[in-house]
Amino acid sequence: EEMFSVRMRAAEGGSHEDGGFHISGGETLVAKRSLEAAVQELLQKALLHSRGDADFIQLVMERIAPHEILRVPPLPVITATAEHMHEGRLYAMRYLQTLCISEQAARKGIELLASQTNLRGAAIMSASSGERLDAGLQGVRATRMGWTEDGYKQWASRHTIASPRITEALALATKVAHAPFVLAELCWSDDPEYVTGYISSLKEGYVRIPHLKEKGDFSGGRVFYVSDDVQLEELTSYLEKTPILIDK
Ligand code: PML
Incomplete structure (x- = not known):
């Protein structure tokens, strides 16, 4: 079809x-x-x-x-425990380092999201130095991904947390996790009412962190951590153009 x-x-x-x-x-x-x-x-x-x-x-x-169109299954979803923002960010700092993100890059990623209230696309960040690599600091937007009808139905029937926000975030995170050169993604919403974010990777899946900011905070966005051998054109072309369907 x-x-x-x-x-x-x-x-x-x-x-x-x-x-x-x-x-x-x-x-x-x-x-x-x-x-x-x-x-x-x-x-x-x-x-x-x-x-x-x-x-x-x-x-x-x-x-x-x-x-x-490439078809891939959704990343497995796990929810970490964090009672408040400080615990959530500490968890994120430590967890990113288990995904081969340096301490410095982990800190810079969190600081970037905490300081941005209108980040249009995702920042591309070196996983070793924490340097921002997207051209002109313009950000890159991942597009052309969605669920198959069956894939979505099956996933939603097994996950009580299914909501438009989460399924859209999971589709994006699944596409990004399959991107060449990407080691992990860090995200929290810039919606001041929504404080849960996630760290996703092909290696470990989609890990939700209940508190990555405080209510009322307009900061947020996405960071894609990439390896040192990154080819920015290849990565950007995959993120913006390659169509991905999330299937069972
Ligand atoms: C989730 O609860 O797993 C979704 C978190 C990220 C939502 C991103 C957004 O709404 O912009």
Whole structure:
């Protein structure tokens, strides 16, 4: 069946694609018969995040050649224990180091997310030095990923935590974990009401950390940690272009 990539971006205070303050973004890869429903869902998300008041909402639909699509299973999900932010960040610091991220890079990644309130794309960071490598510090956005209908149903029936936020994050994290040169991803939401984040890797799966910030904090974003032999063009092309379907 024909597949479509659907992407949404909403902004405030700007009328063209690059202008404005980023409010919301979303992403899916669906069969043609689900295209309308997917567009509606993303539009609702944009309206919800902007409280019906976005200056700019962009929805892009693009046909994807079926033979280009790679299918991978979702990363296994584990939830760590952390009672409050300090415990969560300490856990993150230690856990990142078990994934071959240096202490310095782990600290820099956490500091970056803690200091950013409107990080548009993910930062690409050297896992050894903690240096930011994305060109012009513009960030890179992972796109063209989604669940198969069956894959999603099966996953949701086995995971009581299934929610649009978590399944979207897991699809992204699964795509990113399969990226060349990526060792791990660190993420927490910039939504001030949502304090759970995660560290994901192909090696250990998707590890949720219940408290990576305090309520009311607008900071957040994503860091992709990469190995020293990283080829940025190859990595960026995979993240932005390679279509990935999350299947069982
Ligand atoms: C986001 O909403 O922007 C990212 C959500 C990350 C955490 C999802 C989870 O609870 O596992």
